[in-house]
Amino acid sequence: MKSILFKIWKFPKLSETFVVNQIVTAIKLGYEVRILTEEFCDISENANKDLFRQYELENKLILEDYNIPETKRGRAFKGMSLIIKRWDLFKPLLIFYKSSNRKGFFPIFQFFFYASLRNYEVIHIQFGTNKDPIDILKKNGFLKSRIITSFHGHDLHFPINNQILEDGYYDNLFEVADVLVCNTTYLKEKLKTLRAPENKIETIPVTVDTDTFRPAAFHRDKNKLKLMTVGRMDQLKGQEYGIKAVNLLIKKGIDVQYILVGTGIYEERLKKMVDELGLNGNISFKGKTNPKDVAKLLQSADIFLMTSVTNKVGMQESQGLVTAEAQACGLPVIAFDTGGVKYTLKDGQTGFLCREKEVNAMADKIELLINNPKLREEIGKKAREFIEKEYSEIAVMNKWQDIYG
Known part of the structure; x- marks a missing residue:
């Protein structure tokens, strides 16, 4: 069974039914699915809680937590321990460290966390802004996973969140991604203006549950339009x-x-x-x-x-x-x-x-x-x-x- 790791910042968020639908689609296609997220949101209050129960999505969550010790001494001790235990990964760690925008011990903990995710055949990034550090690890040859990235709109309008400037922000991702997915021709054109390779772009609309969303089985009240x-x-x-x-x-x-x-x-x-x-x-x-x-x-x-x-x-x-x-x-x-x-x-x-x-x-x-x-x-x-x-x-x-x- 092919394995897919979905990468998303916060999961689930109320406004992102389309992300839940995408994950459910992969499950229905028979893939082994896991969901990597930086923050677990309250599922009990989510509009899609029935889907979460039906497809047991809570059991598929992985928290992106690098478990970095609070003290400098603790970080140094744990960081050195990780390097010694996985000395075979020292060379790719060094390459990643040099490529990372972060310095100190953070890249070390981040690298070893992602080292545990190397076996997924597909990594599907939801929203281009969740690319880090997948694009660097793929470019350095450390990750062999097939990389798919879905863009949904705000992640293509710079400055993103009034903070991220274009300035080559997606260059590495465009280089290493196998497929760049958008839901309409409108977003495809946005991707092209950002120099995304056209041969990598696929336009796939967000699916609609036509069993749930179907015409009424009753007659509408003609007196109250x-x-x-x-x-x-x-x-x-x-x-x-x-x-x-x-x-x-x-x-x-x-x-x-x-x-x-x-x-x-x-x-x-x-x-x-x-x-x-x-x-x-x-x-x-x-x-x-x-x-x-x-x-x-x-x-x-x-x-x-x-x-x-x-x-x-x-x-x-x-x-x-x-x-x-x-x-x-x-x-x-x-x-x-x-x-x-x-x-x-x-x-x-x-x-x-x-x-x-x-x-x-x-x-x-x-x-x-x-x-x-x-x-x-x-x-x-x-x-x-x-x-x-x-x-x-x-x-x-x-x-x-x-x-x-």
Whole structure:
């Protein structure tokens, strides 16, 4: 059985359902999986806790802890002991030490920790920023593992986290990685502008659980047409523009319900906005919601609004898994044309694209679908067919089977 080590900074994080889905995909393909992380997060509060139990992910965790003694004397004693015990690794240790940006005893402990992970046939890095020290160890010839790196968006927008400058940051990774994975053509172009070898880039969308996210088995309430947006509440996700579009509809006498799912730093700001516009009777906040309950909410809705926009530092949505999940539930999607969103739907067939932040255009498309129930139904059916063909587990798993090889 081929072994895969997933490398991620914090695991699991609420907003990273796509990482959990990727790991589950590898397990379903029959690989022996382990998850290397610098920090264990609270699983009991995680939206994907059912998946954790089902696939026993807690038993697959490895904490990236180098066990470095607190005192200088303790570090010196333990460091020398490691070197003496594994004298056969002294030469690659020396090469790594010279290549490392860190000095003192840290590289020694880091090297011997990773020496225990040499037997994994594949190391799959989630987010390019988690590359250290895999890229150096691979370049030095110490690691023989096949290296796959998935980029998800913010890891390609420099300066990353307002700290990491481009300055050749990914040069070693681009040189040694076997495959560089992105989820849309938008991210592929970002990789190319950073001088990533095009022959190493593979575009694979994030998979959608089409069994959980499926059209409703019941008839929706035709008297209460529901709009819905799902996502963390921050500037990038742009929920304020969905609220503004709804406000335009209400002013025209079109009575709709708008459900906002998620939490974040903008939550109170958005609630205040709704209150000031007098829309509390039309807009509701559902807070943190697990995937199964998100699916149920989507099944009760009629139209999905993808409100993501370019934020103040120039970041854009790389894909937007929720857009695919909504279409899987048979919902037409109305979205702003930003980042990789355009690649997740078929404009005019499974939904509509509007110019970014053009709330009047978004309101017009909502009104069009409200006034044409048959069109809404036809688009919803095409949306489901599109997701089954491009984003279903079977379609995506076949691509990952080839990548893992």
